[in-house]
Amino acid sequence: MRLTVTLAACSILAARSVRGWGAIGHETVGYVAMKFLSPKALSFVQSSLGSEYSESLGPAAPWADDVRFEAAFSWSAPFHFVDAEDNPPTSCSVEQMRDCSSGTCILSAIANYTTRVVDISLSTEQRQEALKFIDHFIGDIGQPLHVEAVEVGGNDINAVCNGERTNLHAVWDSGIINIFLKAQYSNSAIVWANALAQRIQTGEFKSLTSTWLSCSSTTEPVNNRRRSIEDDINGLVSDATITPLECPLVWARESNAYDCSFVFSYTGFSDLCTSSYATGAQPIIEEQIAKQGYRLAAWLNVLFDGSTGL
Ligand SMILES: *[C@@H]1O[C@H](CO)[C@@H](O)[C@H](O)[C@H]1NC(C)=O
Ligand SMILES: [Zn+2]
Numbered sequence: 152m153r154l155t156v157t158l159a160a161c162s163i164l165a166a167r168s169v170r171g172w173g174a175i176g177h178e179t180v181g182y183v184a185m186k187f188l189s190p191k192a193l194s195f196v197q198s199s200l201g202s203e204y205s206e207s208l209g210p211a212a213p214w215a216d217d218v219r220f221e222a223a224f225s226w227s228a229p230f231h232f233v234d235a236e237d238n239p240p241t242s243c244s245v246e247q248m249r250d251c252s253s254g255t256c257i258l259s260a261i262a263n264y265t266t267r268v269v270d271i272s273l274s275t276e277q278r279q280e281a282l283k284f285i286d287h288f289i290g291d292i293g294q295p296l297h298v299e300a301v302e303v304g305g306n307d308i309n310a311v312c313n314g315e316r317t318n319l320h321a322v323w324d325s326g327i328i329n330i331f332l333k334a335q336y337s338n339s340a341i342v343w344a345n346a347l348a349q350r351i352q353t354g355e356f357k358s359l360t361s362t363w364l365s366c367s368s369t370t371e372p373v374n375n376r377r378r379s380i381e382d383d384i385n386g387l388v389s390d391a392t393i394t395p396l397e398c399p400l401v402w403a404r405e406s407n408a409y410d411c412s413f414v415f416s417y418t419g420f421s422d423l424c425t426s427s428y429a430t431g432a433q434p435i436i437e438e439q440i441a442k443q444g445y446r447l448a449a450w451l452n453v454l455f456d457g458s459t460g461l
Pocket of ligand 2 (some may be wrong): 172215216230287291
């Protein structure tokens with residue numbers, strides 16, 4: 152057990168420098184979701200993840216990043232993002248046909264693992280794997296640079312974070328988070344998740360939650376705002392072929408819109424994790440993490456309990 156933990160810690164460090172909310176961001180999405188699960192969804196999560204993951208979506212969320220660089224899981228690497236071929240900050244957009252025509256991107260991955268997690272013909276292990284992928288990808292899709300092709304999602308854009316040389320993608324995955332986590336949340340994903348859940352239940356996010364679940368974003372034309380999480384999941388589960396889903400596409404467009412409104416507004420020589428850029432980024436990151444945690448719960452609730460219950 153000790154050996155497993157050490158190996159996992161090493162691979163997290165290796166993975167963190169490349170892509171994906173860092174482990175902290177993913178864990179926080181999972182811990183937020185745990186606060187909003189309906190009874191059957193919660194019961195499946197607990198029994199599927201078991202003691203290895205403390206029966207929680209929090210500790211299970213980084214798994215997909217831990218394994219993506221292992222040869223046995225290299226096929227899963229393209230599932231962590233969608234390369235939107237847009238032109239930030241001038242114009243932002245995500246198009247299923249243009250950006251995911253190969254069917255190997257985060258949009259199709261969410262559909263695939265949503266069907267698999269409830270497929271009783273699969274093994275317990277395969278369904279746990281599907282759950283861990285959903286847990287992770289519903290987090291990743293909220294990271295604006297996971298929904299952007301420019302410079303490999305910002306991985307090839309040099310940046311300075313807290314005095315160290317890094318890249319823009321890493322600044323968004325973990326650089327800015329690490330600083331405010333320490334300053335405001337006792338350096339703990341659980342403390343941060345509790346604070347976000349509180350804001351959802353009684354605070355500044357409460358009035359936003361119905362729009363978070365409606366699968367419509369303010370950047371969408373009104374006549375496109377038609378699907379719900381229930382529509383997406385009912386369509387998927389009744390149809391053997393994996394058809395494009397509306398909600399993940401809307402979520403992707405919403406995070407991608409931040410590439411035009413904020414992410415690419417950096418100035419080359421400032422320290423992006425300690426300057427006004429970080430101050431501007433923090434509310435975006437906190438809302439994205441809270442929102443994706445809430446959406447993850449809603450997604451699983453519809454799958455296992457038949458409605459969001461939220
Ligand atoms: C769906 O998931 C399975 C199991 O991980 C994988 O082998 C398959 O390639 C996936 N299919 C698609 C279309 O992503
Ligand atoms: Zn990832």
